[in-house]
Amino acid sequence: MKKLFILSTLLISSTLFAEVKQEAVIRNKNFKAKTEKVVLNDLISGKCFEGRFFKIVKGKSDDAICFDDVDKELRLKAATTYYHLTKAHDFYVNELKSKYVKSHKQMIIRLDIVNQFNELGHFGNDNITPEYNNALSIPAGRGLESRGVKPWGNEIWFRPSKKINIEDLNARSGQDDFKGVLEVFRTQTHMTTLQRFISTLVQGQLPKSGMPATEWFNFGMRTVGASVIMEAGYQLSGPLDKLLSRKWYKLETALVPEIIYHEYSHIALSDSLELSHSTAVIEGMADYFAGVIANSPKLAKKIKKYNTFNGKNAKNKKDFMIQFETTDYANTDFVFGLLWGLRKVLGEKEATEFVHSLRHQVTTNSSIRNELIEGIIKTCNETCKNPFIDKISILQQLNLCGI
Ligand SMILES: [Zn+2]
Numbered sequence: 001m002k003k004l005f006i007l008s009t010l011l012i013s014s015t016l017f018a019e020v021k022q023e024a025v026i027r028n029k030n031f032k033a034k035t036e037k038v039v040l041n042d043l044i045s046g047k048c049f050e051g052r053f054f055k056i057v058k059g060k061s062d063d064a065i066c067f068d069d070v071d072k073e074l075r076l077k078a079a080t081t082y083y084h085l086t087k088a089h090d091f092y093v094n095e096l097k098s099k100y101v102k103s104h105k106q107m108i109i110r111l112d113i114v115n116q117f118n119e120l121g122h123f124g125n126d127n128i129t130p131e132y133n134n135a136l137s138i139p140a141g142r143g144l145e146s147r148g149v150k151p152w153g154n155e156i157w158f159r160p161s162k163k164i165n166i167e168d169l170n171a172r173s174g175q176d177d178f179k180g181v182l183e184v185f186r187t188q189t190h191m192t193t194l195q196r197f198i199s200t201l202v203q204g205q206l207p208k209s210g211m212p213a214t215e216w217f218n219f220g221m222r223t224v225g226a227s228v229i230m231e232a233g234y235q236l237s238g239p240l241d242k243l244l245s246r247k248w249y250k251l252e253t254a255l256v257p258e259i260i261y262h263e264y265s266h267i268a269l270s271d272s273l274e275l276s277h278s279t280a281v282i283e284g285m286a287d288y289f290a291g292v293i294a295n296s297p298k299l300a301k302k303i304k305k306y307n308t309f310n311g312k313n314a315k316n317k318k319d320f321m322i323q324f325e326t327t328d329y330a331n332t333d334f335v336f337g338l339l340w341g342l343r344k345v346l347g348e349k350e351a352t353e354f355v356h357s358l359r360h361q362v363t364t365n366s367s368i369r370n371e372l373i374e375g376i377i378k379t380c381n382e383t384c385k386n387p388f389i390d391k392i393s394i395l396q397q398l399n400l401c402g403i
Pocket residue numbers: 222223224225262263266282283286
């Protein structure tokens with residue numbers, strides 16, 4: 001028995017490569033992005049981005065990207081996704097004690113993949129309109145033996161970025177840079193998603209698309225989260241400045257920590273929230289955890305500012321509207337703000353455990369006004385310390401958002 005123990009200890013220590021350091025994008029205290037050498041944990045390869053929980057590959061390949069890849073930007077994206085995915089994985093296992101995440105085996109992470117996802121064939125045909133500037137978590141599939149499609153597990157896909165001329169955005173918004181465009185978006189409406197907003201602005205400008213904007217948008221539905229999370233991606237400075245100049249818009253999702261946390265959260269919550277399509281509930285839940293894992297007071301402040309219901313700033317007033325129930329508004333900040341508000345009532349740590357338990361009481365298709373609210377009440381019955389008092393506080397909080 002003892003021998004076996006020594007042998008297995010030896011095996012584990014010889015297959016894990018501690019202290020591999022690579023350049024990755026991280027946030028500093030002020031929520032600014034910078035590149036820094038970080039330690040990549042749980043690697044099972046000494047040469048490539050392959051670990052116990054994640055294997056980072058390029059496009060449709062099954063081979064891990066290696067540390068000596070000639071493409072420097074690809075290496076940066078591989079290290080950044082690996083590093084932040086590991087952080088998110090550890091959060092679910094260590095902080096939330098998620099048995100589901102603990103049971104997960106190695107997951108494939110695809111960078112620079114432009115193919116659409118196909119439920120039967122895994123990868124959509126190469127000739128179908130390629131996708132850029134977003135990210136997507138995909139459900140496992142059985143494959144199609146007759147067509148040589150192998151079964152696959154849950155995966156996360158990060159699209160390559162592609163420049164879109166910002167002059168077109170300017171012409172339509174009357175603003176002189178992208179930040180200005182964002183402000184227009186922010187102040188004019190909380191009911192539309194940033195991505196939809198952009199896709200509307202650039203419709204007809206997408207190379208070789210020829211696809212109506214609505215259709216184009218539908219392909220990217222369950223993508224990168226609420227506008228506040230997406231904005232975190234745009235409002236970066238430092239090494240990412242080059243991604244967003246005054247001339248061009250592009251979003252390199254694999255370099256934005258919050259987007260990585262958001263996509264991983266879809267996977268971590270998928271024991272209850274099926275990865276089928278985008279709804280307000282599934283997006284709001286993933287955003288909540290992305291905000292928590294980011295653990296940045298600066299981001300928290302931003303979230304609070306944008307999600308203050310009936311706050312002093314009338315522009316930020318975000319009462320519930322029936323349209324929020326529809327798929328078109330799945331990425332609105334409403335559910336995110338509602339869940340974030342629970343932190344005020346229950347405490348931060350308690351609220352995070354609460355929202356994690358809440359996933360058992362809702363589904364991807366839950367409506368906000370009925371099932372989500374019922375789910376919150378049920379979760380409180382089961383987990384709140386003082387269900388009676390806490391439910392009253394929660395209902396008061398919900399009342400503030402017009403529910
Ligand atoms: Zn999402």
